[in-house]
Amino acid sequence: MSDFMKSLSKIAIPVTLQSMLQASFSIIDQIMIGQLGEVNIAAVGLYGNFSLVFSVVIGSVGTVAGILIAQFTGADNEREAWCSLNVSLLCGALLSVLFLLAAGGFPAQILQLYTADGRIQQAGTVYFKTVALAYLPMALSTVLSAWLRCKEHAAIPFWASLGAVAANTGLNYLLIFGKLGFAPMGVQGAAIATLVSQMLNFLLILLGFVVCLRRDGSHPLWTLHFERITLRAYGGMILPILLSEFLWSLGQNVESAVYGHLGTANLAAYTLTCPIQSLIVGALSGLSAAAGVMVGKHLGKKTYDAAYGDARRIMLTGLVGAIGVASLLVLFAGAYTNLYRVDADVQTLGKALLVVFALYAPVKVENMILSGGILRSGGNTRVIMIIDTIGTWGIGIPLCLLAAFGLHWGIVGVYALLTTEEIFRLAVSLVIFKKRSWMISL
Template identity: 25%
Template sequence: MLQQYTKEFQYNLKLAAPVMMGMIGHTLVALVDNIMVGQLGTAELAAVSLGNSFMFIAMSLGIGFSTAITPLVAEADAEHNFKNGKSVFKNGLFLCTALGVVLFLAILLAKPLMYLMKQPVEVVELAIPYLDLVAFSLIPLICFQALKQFSDGLSMTRYPMYATLIANVVNVILNYLLIFGKFGFPEMGIVGAAVGTLVSRLTMVIFLWFLLKGKEKSKKYVTQIKIFVIESKMVKKIIALGFPSALQMFFEVAIFTAAIWLSGILGKNPQAANQIALNLSSMTFMVAMGLSVAAMVRVGNQKGLQKFTDLRRIAISIFLLSFLIAIVFALVFIVCNQLLPKIYLDVDDADNLIDNTEVISIAAKLLIIAALFQISDAIQVTVLGALRGLQDVKIPTFITFVAYWVVGFPISYYLGLYTAYESSGIWIGLLAGLTTSALLLYFRFNKLTKDLIKKD
């Protein structure tokens, strides 16, 4: 019985591994950013956290919207329908580019909100110049996402990974040179980190374009396209899938962003600790995201082939694999909860010893809660990927809203600001939201797939 699921593990990992590596690479750069910025002080680390909280919201909308491209391309690929696949790519790229510009402008307009959010003034003043440059990097980032989702839909998951890894190397080198002013470069502090992010994201989109242009399977899709000749029917189809998908990701990312803001109300040290725990949790989440993409592609393929029994079996095999990997990460967080936060801060810095000790203590407690929600987070994101592969997005959007904002956020707000739990209370709310989401989304998938099998 179990073997019908475990026999799919190898192919699932083969498909998901490049996505995981690319996403972990992204998060490793954020880790390196945070470690480098952490050497400047806790105020600088909190400023990057605050600036990135605005970015996370915008990125969630852009990345969430772009995920509409993958199941449509996967379905067209399974049906050998080149015309449809090319139409999805062309119109998807246009919509993602336009969305990137809109989100960049929205962040510029939203900057003054920082002063109204009860954040430490020194943190806000450091965050604003950092955010200017990072916001502009949204445009190449969301263009890259369109290319990546298209590539994933063709099961060519390795090439976005290569582009991401190259970009990460560029980012780390520029960060080192510009944050600290090494080898004659200007010492720019956290603005240097923003320059590194912008240049690396431009590198990423250019590199992936040339890779796809050079590959036989994708060459005809990405060349000779009339980007401004829009097909209204396909645009409507992408928006119908992309808008709810964007909201799904927005609802989840927004509650984690709210956790950053709530932590900022508690002070710069709780905010810095929150950033450490969030960065570590993000790294493990990227593994689940890789499996979510595998679920989206494989379910999309099986939907195109109308093989619904295989579709359900393959999806459940991905959920099971995700669950087992999440248990391993949970154990690592529990065993190493005191050790991991020390990577981010200079524990020998006598001037900041009291601040650093407090940050490490808070972060260690948050990692215990993060260990518990590894499982919930992994299940909800892989099930969501499978539902996107089925092109079922409206009910899951409602589920994610209820889970994060009707269940999770009120718990975070009350326990974080009105009880002695403080930072831990904020993260207990995150745990409640993720667990609710995982359960409700699985019930939705279970019902849909059983209904499809009955009709078949």
């Protein structure tokens, strides 16, 4: 095996497995809650839509932490790497508290933005209030995981996720359906299971972090003051990512609201496909993380040709993998939707949506590798913000509204039309990639 493949596998495989395990949180919840009917499926799905905003915001903090830690590690500057970690942990904690106050304090008002169905609002409120408490451990886990990947300890977050998924599955079974003496709690039981499993995930990552520090002989530096860059420069990297990811996730929520207004059956069909979509993207997300770390270290060393060469090889690997995974999804889409106890028309719509998603999957994965890993590794995050904002709000949302309320298409047609914005993202990103203007050493 070549050095490139060894480095890629060491980061990509654990991250991929971790992402798939995290995506399985939603799949396990929805399959089990799916036994309770469409209302509960929709309620949990709407929480997922709101939580997506939090996930991308905290993911932005983790992304900037990864950019800086990778470059400073490549340049053998441990002090700046530690400062990057500390500042990112502080930002993540502050943002998580804000989302906790919103989701825990105003769940009914948030749910009213998505649906007018009082039954869904009632079930969703119960779920929101409990799972919101998981935001802080999720934020800290994200930043610590970025450090561990850059230090080539990517297996630690994977094993932590494995333990968390096992706990989530077991607690779901006990609390949702009332097994082994527990009272059946339905949606509330699923919320408690998710909260406990996310807290366990954080504790395991923290334990692994401490063990790795001792093994590497590394000593923490508790400083928030950069020497090589300024806090303004840090803000200049994180703010464009925060803005673009927030606007993208807000766009996803607008799309979900459109689906909700197409009827409960359409919303349920879309909701039951979301976890498998996350799982498929997660199956190849390790390549994006590996690209950010590997290319970032090359940029820190100022070995630009090596950075460009590795980036091209990672993109090719992602394309081949995406085509293979998408083909499997087309074959097994019907088997997946049949796992849910919902009406036949909901299953049919869900299957069609998964097929459309599979057709776009290679483009989505290439965008993820380019925008989420390669182009950001140099720290110039503004161009990604521009691409994402135009793609979502200049193309995706207008097409979604046109298809739903202008052309009066069904959910499959709406979803297929709005997803064409992924093609725009890829075309522009490839042009920027070939110009090499993104290759910046911090």
